[in-house]
Amino acid sequence: MTRFCEGDPVQVLALGKAGHVRIPHYVREHFGTVVGYCGTYLNPEDLAVGNTGGKAVDLYRVAFDQSALWPDEAHPAHDRLIIEIYDHWLAPATETEHAP
Amino acid sequence: MPHDAHHHEEHEALVIEDEAGNIEAQIIVNALQEVLIGKGLLTAHEVTAAIAKLESPGIHLGAKVVAKAWTDPAYKARLMEDGRAAVQELDIPVTEARIIVVENTPTRHNLITCTLCSCYPRSILGQPPSWYISKAYRARSVREPRSVLSEFGLNLPLEVRLDVHDSNADMRYLVLPEPPADLASYDLAALEAMISRDHLIGVARHVG
Incomplete structure (x- = not known):
């Protein structure tokens, strides 16, 4: 059982981790919607320092409204950015926080 | 360097390696190769063969x-x-964990x-073009x-929705253009x- 399902509203956390982190700054703290589940993968934050014995983590594809990510650019309202986010970087959000 | 997790210069240093023409990385690679060959752990021929293998896939596999x-709806x-499984059906060895195919529509x-x-x-398209790894493309x-x-x-019409896929983690993506x-x-x-x-990356749209 995964923590999130397709269609769930989520927020990307700003964990402030150093090192080989695969969650770029431009999506941190933004609200998005889960659009797919990718399976479990070893955490790149562990792999980068040679720790291959860590627990595999759930990976999701999350969609964001481009107009919310880049408010200073002119993006049509339906344009999206879709990116992969590991479970520990996500928090559940309510529908009202995210209104795509 | 200050020990601040949010310090942006530290993030920058990690990605400079990918820039084409990075002299420092080239010097390190050359020195390492020289040492490994000198110690008999590697031959120049093995290096050339490994590069040839890296470069052997190509657009023809993606086009296939x-x-x-x-032309085959069941295959599609x-x-x-x-x-991944469908690409492997065509005898293309896929090394990526998963291939996600995203379909263009009207x-x-x-x-x-x-x-x-x-x-x-x-493993399907070979090495990316230099513009794909440029900082300008990655940011813009x-x-x-x-x-x-x-x-x-x-010039993509405004009424066509644009989905940009950032392959930041374990998935790799292939665009399925419209026939x-x-x-x-x-x-x-x-x-x-x-x-x-370019069709398979999505910087081109119309085929034919």
């Missing part, structure tokens, strides 16, 4: 996948469901990028993708010849 999907369904266009480095479906393909597309000669309107008038070889690398 797309042409098959256009399998490709959309599990890209109302949707897809663009692939990797903002953090240069992730790319290499997410921030202002429609401007980037127009510089590639594609030409007169699909039935081409044989497989002709179709494959019409499909370019």
